[in-house]
Amino acid sequence: MRKLYILVAEDDVDDRYLLETAFAEKGYVEELTFVENGVELLDYLNNQLASPEGAAANLPRFILLDLNMPKKDGREVLKEIKEDIRFKKIPVIVFTTNKNENEIRRCYELGANTYIVKPVEFSALLNTVEDIRAYWMNTAEIAG
Amino acid sequence: MPLPLSSIKNILAQGYFFPKMGNYLKIRKNSLSYLAVGFVLTLLVLGVFVFISNRRLSALIDYSDQVEHTYQVIEKIEMLGNLAKDAETAARGFVITKDSVYLEPLFEARRQIPRVLWALTQLTNDNNDQQLRIRKLSVTLQNRLAILNDALQLIQDGVYEKVMTQKMKTGKAMMDSFRSQLNEIKTEEQRLLKIRFAKKETYRQLTPAIFKQTSIIIGLVALVLFIFLVIELLRRLGYQKALQQQLQALKQSNDELTRLAFATSHDLQEPVRKMRIFADRLLSKQGSAQHSEEQMLLTRIDVSARRLQGMLEDISNYMNLVEHDETKQTISLNNVLNALLKRNELAIEASGAVVKLKILPELLVYPQQLNLLFLALLDNALKFSKPAEPAKIIIYSEQVTGDQLKNMPLAVLHHSYWVVHFKDEGIGFENQYREKIFQLFQKLHNNTQYAGKGIGLAICQRVMSNHHGFIIADAAPDEGADFQLFFPIN
Numbered sequence: 265m266r267k268l269y270i271l272v273a274e275d276d277v278d279d280r281y282l283l284e285t286a287f288a289e290k291g292y293v294e295e296l297t298f299v300e301n302g303v304e305l306l307d308y309l310n311n312q313l314a315s316p317e318g319a320a321a322n323l324p325r326f327i328l329l330d331l332n333m334p335k336k337d338g339r340e341v342l343k344e345i346k347e348d349i350r351f352k353k354i355p356v357i358v359f360t361t362n363k364n365e366n367e368i369r370r371c372y373e374l375g376a377n378t379y380i381v382k383p384v385e386f387s388a389l390l391n392t393v394e395d396i397r398a399y400w401m402n403t404a405e406i407a408g
Numbered sequence: 409m410p411l412p413l414s415s416i417k418n419i420l421a422q423g424y425f426f427p428k429m430g431n432y433l434k435i436r437k438n439s440l441s442y443l444a445v446g447f448v449l450t451l452l453v454l455g456v457f458v459f460i461s462n463r464r465l466s467a468l469i470d471y472s473d474q475v476e477h478t479y480q481v482i483e484k485i486e487m488l489g490n491l492a493k494d495a496e497t498a499a500r501g502f503v504i505t506k507d508s509v510y511l512e513p514l515f516e517a518r519r520q521i522p523r524v525l526w527a528l529t530q531l532t533n534d535n536n537d538q539q540l541r542i543r544k545l546s547v548t549l550q551n552r553l554a555i556l557n558d559a560l561q562l563i564q565d566g567v568y569e570k571v572m573t574q575k576m577k578t579g580k581a582m583m584d585s586f587r588s589q590l591n592e593i594k595t596e597e598q599r600l601l602k603i604r605f606a607k608k609e610t611y612r613q614l615t616p617a618i619f620k621q622t623s624i625i626i627g628l629v630a631l632v633l634f635i636f637l638v639i640e641l642l643r644r645l646g647y648q649k650a651l652q653q654q655l656q657a658l659k660q661s662n663d664e665l666t667r668l669a670f671a672t673s674h675d676l677q678e679p680v681r682k683m684r685i686f687a688d689r690l691l692s693k694q695g696s697a698q699h700s701e702e703q704m705l706l707t708r709i710d711v712s713a714r715r716l717q718g719m720l721e722d723i724s725n726y727m728n729l730v731e732h733d734e735t736k737q738t739i740s741l742n743n744v745l746n747a748l749l750k751r752n753e754l755a756i757e758a759s760g761a762v763v764k765l766k767i768l769p770e771l772l773v774y775p776q777q778l779n780l781l782f783l784a785l786l787d788n789a790l791k792f793s794k795p796a797e798p799a800k801i802i803i804y805s806e807q808v809t810g811d812q813l814k815n816m817p818l819a820v821l822h823h824s825y826w827v828v829h830f831k832d833e834g835i836g837f838e839n840q841y842r843e844k845i846f847q848l849f850q851k852l853h854n855n856t857q858y859a860g861k862g863i864g865l866a867i868c869q870r871v872m873s874n875h876h877g878f879i880i881a882d883a884a885p886d887e888g889a890d891f892q893l894f895f896p897i898n
Contacts, residue, residue, distance in 0.1 A: 278682050285689075361677055384681050384717070386689040 268401060271324035272298050273305045273341070274359075275333040279382070283328075286386070286393045295397075297324065302336025305329075306344060309351055326355035326400040331362055331371070339374060346375030355400050443640065446633040453629060457622040464615045471608035477531065478601040481538075484528045485594045491517040491524065492549060492586055496579075499556045503563060503576075514556070521549060538596055545589040552582040662730075669727030677720050683713040719849070722863040726848065729870045734774045741768035741828060744778050745803060752786060759790050760798030768805045769826045771895055773875060781871040782830070784864030785891055789832035794886070800833040807897070822896035825877070833888040842881045868893075 274280050280298055287293045299305045305327070312322035327345070331338035338358065345351045355377040360367075368379050380396065383389045495517035501510030525546050532538040559575040687710040694703050745765055749756065756763065763786075786801070793799035809824045837845070848866040865879075868891070872879045876896050883889035 276678075278686075282685060282689075361681060382681065384684045384688075384714075386685055386692055389685065 268325040269295050269297050270326060270328055270397070270401070271305070271308065272296055272328045273300075273302065273333065273338065274298060274328070274330045275300045276330070279330070282386070282389060283393070286389045287397075289390060290393055290397075292393075292397060295401075301333040302338065302341035304335075305341050306336070309345075309354075313350060323351070323354055326357060326377075326396075328357050328359045328396075329376075331358060331360040331367070339370070342371065342374045342376060357396055357400065442636055443633065446629065446636060450626065450629045450633065453622070453625055457618075457626065460618060461615070461622070464611060464618060468608065468611040468615055471604055471611060474604040475601060475608050478597050478604060481528065481531045481597045482594060482601070484524055484531060485590060485597065488521065488524045488528065488545075488549075489587070489590050491520050492552070492583070492590075495521075495553065495556060496583060499560060499579075502560060503572075506563065511560070514560075518553065521553070525549075535596075535600075538593060541589060541593045541596070545586065545593060548582060548586045548589055552579060552586055555579040555582060665727070666731060669724060669731070677717060677724075680713050680717045680720065684710055684717065687713065719863075723848075726863060726867060726870065729777060729780070729867060729874065732774070732777065732874065734776055736772050737775055738770060738772045739775050740770045741773075741778070741805070744773075744775060745782055748779055748782050748786065752783070755790065756786075759793070761790055761793065762798065762800050764800075764802040766802070766804035768803070768828060769895075771826060773895075774871070777871040777874060781868045781893070784867050785830045788864055788891075789830070789834060789889075792834040792836075792889075793832070794835055800888075802829070802831045804829050804831075813894075822876075822898075824897045826895045826897060828893040828895070829890055830893070831888065831890040836883040836885050836888050838885060839883060842883065845881060846879065 272280070272283060274283065284293060284296060287296055297308075299308050309323065329338045329342060338360070342356055342358070345354065345356060352375070356375065357378040357380060358371045358376045359380050359382060361382050362368075363381050371379050378396070378400075380392060383392055494513040498510050498512065498514035498517070502508065502514075525542070528542050529539065532542060555575055555578055559572060559579065562572055562575065687706050691703060691706050691710070694700065694706070742765065745768070749763060749765070789799050789801050805826055805828045807824060808827055810822050813825070846865045846869040849862040865881075868879050872893060872895075877894045879891060879893050881889055881891050
């Protein structure tokens with residue numbers, strides 16, 4: 265049986281590095297899988313469903329989604345995931361630098377489960393990693 | 409092509425972009441004065457023209473009536489003469505033939521003569537001399553007719569011819585007198601006719617000339633006014649074109665600023681955030697070597713990056729005021745300020761500040777923006793209080809008219825204003841900086857003296873321009889500052 269994992273959609277190499285470092289420091293680096301934009305994210309999810317091992321079990325425990333990405337940005341892909349009956353139960357955590365209230369409201373309207381502003385200190389990032397992992401990996405379930 | 413930072417700061421600091429309207433307003437006022445004078449002049453000329461024309465026409469009609477009247481008098485005089493002649497002729501025919509058939513014109517003349525005499529009397533009632541003459545003529549004629557009657561009676565009675573001859577002689581003398589009197593009356597009427605006709609002719613010739621001259625004058629004035637109007641119109645078209653060009657430039661500048669706002673609020677913040685987080689990572693890795701030079705340098709990098717990040721956030725917040733989507737509400741400024749003071753109760757109490765809030769008006773405003781504005785002013789007053797002396801703030805309002813604010817160029821755009829004073833007794837500042845303090849990132853003190861990035865008052869200015877008003881400050885060193893918010897009253 266495949267291990268529970270987190271799918272991270274992040275185009276920025278520095279942010280990928282920082283997340284990887286933070287997860288590694290906390291001992292969870294093997295849980296991360298990266299895609300670099302919205303198109304890759306949807307392709308990945310579709311491929312997982314199509315793989316011989318089976319369906320829902322291959323999907324990530326939750327998705328960490330950056331908003332500003334090339335090809336298909338976070339808002340578009342969030343909308344598509346939440347409108348797709350196969351993927352809508354996957355929790356989506358928007359992870360962005362944007363603090364704009366309208367943006368936050370819009371993301372929740374599109375179906376985001378959590379909205380987290382990227383921390384500006386590494387120690388804060390470590391705490392964020394710990395918190396979101398503890399909550400979304402072990403505790404929360406999306407109502408069907 | 410990206411704008412250099414200095415010009416961006418200037419554009420931001422200016423807030424609204426106002427074209428130089430001063431000269432335009434001056435020229436427009438002069439032109440309007442010329443036009444008003446021109447129109448008043450035209451109306452005056454028209455008035456004089458109508459008055460003179462009316463007088464001329466009345467005179468012309470009067471003299472025409474008088475000429476007509478004189479002709480009627482002359483006609484009656486001639487009629488009277490003819491009737492007298494008919495009577496005379498009839499009498500003579502009867503004397504010769506003794507046939508009463510000849511008497512018929514005499515009887516007719518007797519019937520007609522009183523009527524004609526009455527008509528003559530009526531027609532000449534404006535002329536006493538003629539009336540006297542007519543009365544005299546009437547007596548003569550009556551006498552003559554009486555003599556004729558007597559003579560005819562004598563003939564019918566077969567009286568001796570000698571008596572008859574005497575009557576005929578007397579009758580002739582009377583008839584001669586009648587003719588003479590009649591001629592006198594006629595001559596007078598002809599004299600009057602000549603005078604009246606001459607006057608009528610004068611007015612008949614003069615009136616069209618006056619019409620012509622006045623029309624030429626009015627035409628000239630209208631032409632001058634038309635030329636003025638065309639010049640004014642062309643000038644305005646010129647201004648309109650310049651204004652359109654400036655609006656176009658303004659729109660372009662606004663678009664660039666909006667793009668810049670997005671760049672600053674997101675794209676530029678990204679690398680700064682990473683600088684901070686990597687510096688923080690390095691600092692945490694250096695944990696064991698505390699107080700090393702590397703750690704000190706890393707901390708300085710972090711502080712600078714933090715400051716840059718704060719400034720970028722401020723620009724982003726400021727631009728949110730430019731591209732705001734808030735709707736106006738009628739709200740009491742007391743409510744806005746009471747809520748604000750309540751929210752900042754702790755900070756106010758901690759500083760020991762005293763805030764006196766007087767009665768303020770109810771205005772149609774953007775509540776959230778006003779909240780930002782008053783928060784910035786409150787923050788400013790708390791920050792710049794005198795050392796070891798708690799801030800004293802008084803907030804009150806008054807109403808002023810645009811005329812009272814003639815030394816403020818923007819104030820003339822509205823008739824009256826509500827002025828909200830936000831006055832503190834803090835350290836104040838030199839009045840020469842009263843405009844500079846409202847520019848973005850302009851500060852009168854360095855970072856070590858007073859914290860702050862110099863955005864608060866720029867936000868105040870922006871909020872006021874969003875309300876089509878403005879803000880000014882009046883201050884003196886060590887005597888505090890009076891920030892005055894001008895809200896136009898529509």
